[in-house]
Amino acid sequence: MKQLWEGLFTKNPVLVLALGLVPAVAVTTTAMNGLALGIIAAILLVAAAIVNWVLAPHVPENAKLAVRMLVLILLVVAVYSLLLGRNPGLVASLGIFLPLLAVDELLLQAGGERRGFGEELLRACGQGLGFALVLVVLGVVREFLGMGSIFGRQIVTGSLAPLSLAGSVPGGMVILGLLMALVNLVTKRGGELHD
Amino acid sequence: MTNGLEILAQTVVSGNLVLVHGLGLYALIRHTTNVKEAAKAGVTLLTAMLLGSVLLWLLGPIIPVAPAPQLGFYLLVGLVAGFTAPHILKQGQVSSLERRAVDSALVGLLLLMGRSGAAGVQNLWFALGAGLGYLIVLVVMATIRKRLELAPIPKALQGVPILLITVGLLAIALLGFRF
Numbered sequence: 001m002k003q004l005w006e007g008l009f010t011k012n013p014v015l016v017l018a019l020g021l022v023p024a025v026a027v028t029t030t031a032m033n034g035l036a037l038g039i040i041a042a043i044l045l046v047a048a049a050i051v052n053w054v055l056a057p058h059v060p061e062n063a064k065l066a067v068r069m070l071v072l073i074l075l076v077v078a079v080y081s082l083l084l085g086r087n088p089g090l091v092a093s094l095g096i097f098l099p100l101l102a103v104d105e106l107l108l109q110a111g112g113e114r115r116g117f118g119e120e121l122l123r124a125c126g127q128g129l130g131f132a133l134v135l136v137v138l139g140v141v142r143e144f145l146g147m148g149s150i151f152g153r154q155i156v157t158g159s160l161a162p163l164s165l166a167g168s169v170p171g172g173m174v175i176l177g178l179l180m181a182l183v184n185l186v187t188k189r190g191g192e193l194h195d
Numbered sequence: 196m197t198n199g200l201e202i203l204a205q206t207v208v209s210g211n212l213v214l215v216h217g218l219g220l221y222a223l224i225r226h227t228t229n230v231k232e233a234a235k236a237g238v239t240l241l242t243a244m245l246l247g248s249v250l251l252w253l254l255g256p257i258i259p260v261a262p263a264p265q266l267g268f269y270l271l272v273g274l275v276a277g278f279t280a281p282h283i284l285k286q287g288q289v290s291s292l293e294r295r296a297v298d299s300a301l302v303g304l305l306l307l308m309g310r311s312g313a314a315g316v317q318n319l320w321f322a323l324g325a326g327l328g329y330l331i332v333l334v335v336m337a338t339i340r341k342r343l344e345l346a347p348i349p350k351a352l353q354g355v356p357i358l359l360i361t362v363g364l365l366a367i368a369l370l371g372f373r374f
Contacts, residue, residue, distance in 0.1 A: 022221070170363045
């Protein structure tokens with residue numbers, strides 16, 4: 001369970017390891033987008049970890065990165081194809097950021113190190129859940145600030161103008177930076193990059 | 196030519212990959228510790244982008260029409276361009292070098308080019324502008340980062356948080372060019 005906890009909190013991929021920043025900044029304009037991409041990324045992360053774990057002993061050291069990328073491309077194309085048939089609206093709202101999961105550094109390191117199967121699976125689940133959690137939190141904050149709503153439900157009404165910048169990429173960068181700083185403040189960390 | 200220069204100006208400034216689309220943040224955080232490293236990463240990615248655009252140009256007639264195979268095609272072109280660029284620049288086998296080129300900025304650019312419907316030489320202008328814009332942002336951030344090291348920043352904001360906030364503020368300034 002230690003791996004699960006680490007992925008969720010103490011070694012959260014976005015807030016602590018600074019991985020997966022592109023989807024965290026670009027997609028989380030609404031809570032629903034954050035939740036959808038978070039779930040998709042978590043599923044892809046677990047699937048990639050399993051496939052890479054199985055393939056790892058048979059792949060030469062200098063080809064490991066290329067193989068992991070090819071595995072991820074196949075998985076992303078499969079998920080894209082599946083979603084396109086069932087929910088084309090969601091695919092459209094995620095734009096290029098669903099395909100871009102194929103080169104996401106968080107997903108690329110799945111199954112990269114030799115561990116026991118159970119340990120690898122728990123680690124992938126923890127990181128996937130941690131990633132999804134951050135995307136949802138960012139989505140909720142940005143949607144609330146940018147549109148005054150959460151999951152499409154209007155919270156702020158009246159003449160109070162929303163901060164439309166929160167829904168843009170620059171706003172996303174500033175909000176993510178502040179969220180990271182808040183986590184650093186609570187955990188009394190800061191300054192270092194955990195690779 | 197005018198059309199090409201328009202594309203160039205648009206992709207460097209108002210369509211900047213990092214500041215407007217939020218792509219390539221991995222390199223922005225990891226490869227801007229000094230100006231030389233940032234310039235090297237930027238040039239590698241610029242080469243990869245140009246190579247990717249040439250590949251798309253050459254392979255244009257065989258790009259699949261169905262969405263899912265087309266997506267796989269763009270991702271594979273990105274992979275090939277990203278792995279080949281460091282070898283073209285004769286950068287040798289440095290660990291994680293390939294990672295520097297196979298980046299969300301490269302693949303994102305190829306996907307954006309596919310969506311825009313640009314073809315032929317227009318792709319080259321797109322790639323040149325996007326690569327130059329990316330290179331400029333990396334070098335500017337490396338320079339700002341040097342100054343940030345000397346600034347009295349609260350501990351919680353040090354490192355990645357202040358970098359993200361700085362890039363965000365740079366991007367907000369750039370938004371002015373879009374209106």
